[in-house]
Amino acid sequence: GAGVSQTPSNKVTEKGKYVELRCDPISGHTALYWYRQSLGQGPEFLIYFQGTGAADDSGLPNDRFFAVRPEGSVSTLKIQRTERGDSAVYLCASSLSPGTGETQYFGPGTRLLVL
């Protein structure tokens, strides 16, 4: 079946602009996660959804970052007033159900470059 998809695959924007990154999870997966990977580091947790609600948003770096999942499927990560330090690969993952022992299946990521 189809895996996790993310669009766009690459995004170049200017400092101060607004961007939206989209994630389509595997059909039927109730849990959805966003991570960010900066150069030379492992992916860093941002936010986790169970259904439509954000169950844990402790990883969002500041209030410029916001994510939604209005129908419990597709999710959008929104970044306002982008800064050069936001440049990274943004990864989305989904799992069949929540729980630390569940396998998370990742998408290919969106490479964001803020000039």
Added chain:
Amino acid sequence: ILNVEQSPQSLHVQEGDSTNFTCSFPSSNFYALHWYRWETAKSPEALFVMTLNGDEKKKGRISATLNTKEGYSYLYIKGSQPEDSATYLCAPSPSSASKIIFGSGTRLSIRP
């Protein structure tokens, strides 16, 4: 917050040789340990999830062990092949959350 360390940071191995690398994490506040393989321009691929002390998992030529009491996991690759070239990420899950905490990874390169 879990402090995850992976070593070595990078590794160059001759094709056909076997290799292994290490992930260490605090033994307290632990629930599960994930291993992922991430090839350039692809999605991170789940290899194993382990939860019990002494767990051993195997997938083809790749295997992993888990020691939750001392806080480490080993990943082994037997008879390395060029397609094994990737970054291998270790990611423990704290018991209190569904998020996983990634290490910086071990970048493996196989020389033909």
